[in-house]
Amino acid sequence: MSALTGVGVSPGIGFGPAYVLTHDTPVPPPGARHDGDARAERARATQALEEVAADLEERGARVGGEAQEILGAQAMMARDPGLATGVAELIDEGRSAARAVYEEFGRYREMLVGAGGYLGERAADLDDVRDRAVAVLEGLPMPGLPSLAEQPYVLVARDLAPADTALLSADVVAAFVTEQGGPTSHTAILARALGVPAVVACLEATSIPHGVPVLVDGASGLVRPAPLAEEVTTARNTASAREAVLAAVTGPGMTSDGHAVPLLANIGGPRDVDAALKYGAEGIGLYRTEFLFLDRMSAPSDEEQEAAYLDVLNAFPGGRVVVRTLDAGADKPLAFLPPQEDEPNPALGQRGLRLLRAYPQILNAQLGALARAASQSSAKLQVMAPMVATAEEAAWYVAVCREAGLPSAGVMIEIPSAALRASDLAAEADFFSLGTNDLAQYTFAADRQVGMLTALQDAWQPALLDLVALAATGAAERGKPCGVCGEAAGDPVLACVLVGLGVTSLSMGAPALPAVRAALSRHTREQCLLAAQAALAAVSAQEARAAARSHLPGLAGLAL
Amino acid sequence: MAERQVTVEAEVGLHARPAATFVQTAAEAPLDVTIAKGAGQPVNAKSILAVLSLDVRKGDIVVIKADGDGADEVLDRLAVIASAP
Numbered sequence: 001m002s003a004l005t006g007v008g009v010s011p012g013i014g015f016g017p018a019y020v021l022t023h024d025t026p027v028p029p030p031g032a033r034h035d036g037d038a039r040a041e042r043a044r045a046t047q048a049l050e051e052v053a054a055d056l057e058e059r060g061a062r063v064g065g066e067a068q069e070i071l072g073a074q075a076m077m078a079r080d081p082g083l084a085t086g087v088a089e090l091i092d093e094g095r096s097a098a099r100a101v102y103e104e105f106g107r108y109r110e111m112l113v114g115a116g117g118y119l120g121e122r123a124a125d126l127d128d129v130r131d132r133a134v135a136v137l138e139g140l141p142m143p144g145l146p147s148l149a150e151q152p153y154v155l156v157a158r159d160l161a162p163a164d165t166a167l168l169s170a171d172v173v174a175a176f177v178t179e180q181g182g183p184t185s186h187t188a189i190l191a192r193a194l195g196v197p198a199v200v201a202c203l204e205a206t207s208i209p210h211g212v213p214v215l216v217d218g219a220s221g222l223v224r225p226a227p228l229a230e231e232v233t234t235a236r237n238t239a240s241a242r243e244a245v246l247a248a249v250t251g252p253g254m255t256s257d258g259h260a261v262p263l264l265a266n267i268g269g270p271r272d273v274d275a276a277l278k279y280g281a282e283g284i285g286l287y288r289t290e291f292l293f294l295d296r297m298s299a300p301s302d303e304e305q306e307a308a309y310l311d312v313l314n315a316f317p318g319g320r321v322v323v324r325t326l327d328a329g330a331d332k333p334l335a336f337l338p339p340q341e342d343e344p345n346p347a348l349g350q351r352g353l354r355l356l357r358a359y360p361q362i363l364n365a366q367l368g369a370l371a372r373a374a375s376q377s378s379a380k381l382q383v384m385a386p387m388v389a390t391a392e393e394a395a396w397y398v399a400v401c402r403e404a405g406l407p408s409a410g411v412m413i414e415i416p417s418a419a420l421r422a423s424d425l426a427a428e429a430d431f432f433s434l435g436t437n438d439l440a441q442y443t444f445a446a447d448r449q450v451g452m453l454t455a456l457q458d459a460w461q462p463a464l465l466d467l468v469a470l471a472a473t474g475a476a477e478r479g480k481p482c483g484v485c486g487e488a489a490g491d492p493v494l495a496c497v498l499v500g501l502g503v504t505s506l507s508m509g510a511p512a513l514p515a516v517r518a519a520l521s522r523h524t525r526e527q528c529l530l531a532a533q534a535a536l537a538a539v540s541a542q543e544a545r546a547a548a549r550s551h552l553p554g555l556a557g558l559a560l
Numbered sequence: 561m562a563e564r565q566v567t568v569e570a571e572v573g574l575h576a577r578p579a580a581t582f583v584q585t586a587a588e589a590p591l592d593v594t595i596a597k598g599a600g601q602p603v604n605a606k607s608i609l610a611v612l613s614l615d616v617r618k619g620d621i622v623v624i625k626a627d628g629d630g631a632d633e634v635l636d637r638l639a640v641i642a643s644a645p
Binding site for chain 2: 069072073076077080081082083108111112115118119122126
């Protein structure tokens with residue numbers, strides 16, 4: 001099989017057997033029959049169902065909590081005695097085990113769907129159990145991801161949902177390859193957070209056969225199935241040589257002439273703190289708190305929230321931790337809130353701060369827990385609101401934070417209107433943090449989840465750079481800091497340009513920190529300024545990138 | 561044949577956690593146990609799919625039956641689960 005190429009979104013070299021994630025288990029054809037030994041076929045069916053039940057229980061035991069209850073109930077479905085009787089009868093009539101399982105599950109499925117409501121929703125759980133059992137019987141990989149592996153695998157999928165990836169770590173996954181997605185898709189963000197190489201927008205990746213060894217270069221975007229041993233060695237050597245150069249630069253972020261640019265880490269929960277410390281983050285620039293709220297049937301308790309915040313604050317004594325209050329809605333619905341009205345464009349709907357204004361009890365509980373956590377720690381807690389569009393919204397959020405006893409309240413600049421009127425917003429807020437992913441999505445009217453629109457998601461687009469400049473200037477007019485916590489901050493070349501545009505701190509997935517630190521340390525603030533001006537003068541993303549590089553000679557020594 | 565008639569009090573009816581607990585408890589008993597909604601057709605109480613399919617809501621009356629040694633004890637335990645708020 002020849003090499004494939006996609007967009008490299010998380011650098012590094014990954015190598016391991018392909019694990020091709022499928023969500024569609026093929027339907028066993030109607031009329032599929034066994035070879036005549038009904039007894040053996042019944043035993044096969046029983047064994048497959050038991051295997052599925054045991055696997056679900058084991059996964060449940062590992063995650064605990066509500067997920068364990070859901071998985072436990074699914075295991076009971078696989079072990080259901082009524083179902084087993086029905087399957088056995090169908091096999092006795094001559095149907096193959098896979099077809100019998102499929103049909104018998106279908107009978108219960110109809111009953112559940114017919115009842116609607118809660119039971120209707122259980123049909124999806126039932127389908128999952130059915131697909132797993134059919135997959136076992138057909139000798140196919142079980143749908144869903146193994147969260148333990150003998151050796152780390154290269155995860156290949158059309159696209160990955162956050163739920164697919166909740167249990168993954170760098171010990172399990174050697175690299176991600178998806179057919180869809182762009183540099184700002186969930187896969188890309190997750191991969192960078194885990195420090196796992198990733199390639200997205202890689203067409204036909206799912207045609208790689210299951211189990212075939214794959215070499216993935218997360219910088220160049222090259223995906224090589226069944227590579228030669230020399231290719232793997234060469235790729236690994238190149239990557240480690242580059243890492244050694246980058247690791248040589250340590251200490252706080254600054255330009256070569258001593259202009260300080262604090263380098264912070266983006267995290268999705270306490271589990272990412274180790275990586276932030278390992279790569280020398282000076283603090284946390286974006287603590288996403290969604291992990292506490294998504295995929296659960298009730299809101300997290302005050303105590304649970306407080307503990308999760310305190311864990312992170314305690315990791316940075318005396319340092320800065322910027323927590324983003326819950327950013328839900330759109331692609332991140334909350335199960336414990338009433339379902340939202342059908343939103344034709346959820347990304348343009350009631351999400352982020354808009355959702356929090358509709359459910360102030362959630363915001364108040366979160367801010368209260370944050371304030372209590374801050375009072376027990378020496379870290380400097382800052383909080384910020386997602387999806388702020390107007391100065392009025394900024395003022396409302398800051399007032400609520402003040403009331404909760406939180407002295408530093410900022411807003412994220414993710415909507416063009418907020419960047420355009422940055423000075424007005426900066427009059428209300430204590431600081432800005434620019435989220436370049438959403439800002440690009442809304443500036444170019446290009447959904448960040450759509451792989452085909454990757455070019456419009458490019459943070460080098462001059463229109464996006466214009467908005468960054470506006471936001472940074474507006475903040476400076478009011479004497480307020482303006483950081484960038486979008487993925488753009490992790491591009492070492494763009495990081496220099498952002499500093500030139502007036503950005504005051506950079507926050508990124510922790511593994512990107514060394515390259516950004518090294519790039520800044522090799523250039524003066526003046527060089528960054530010139531690079532920024534050159535990028536602003538360009539008319540395309542490619543031109544902007546090339547123009548900026550011509551003013552940043554230090555990049556050559558970093559192989560960037 | 562021993563039997564109990566119980567009004568289901570849980571907000572979620574005999575779904576979700578109550579259903580799982582009910583079925584798990586029935587499955588541990590070494591005898592046949594059935595459950596019916598009102599005067600409806602009894603189903604195997606050890607089958608989560610059958611119990612869910614009854615679609616028992618809060619306020620519904622269920623009839624639980626068992627036959628054999630220790631039937632009363634099993635039914636008492638199941639009645640407590642089914643009637644728990």
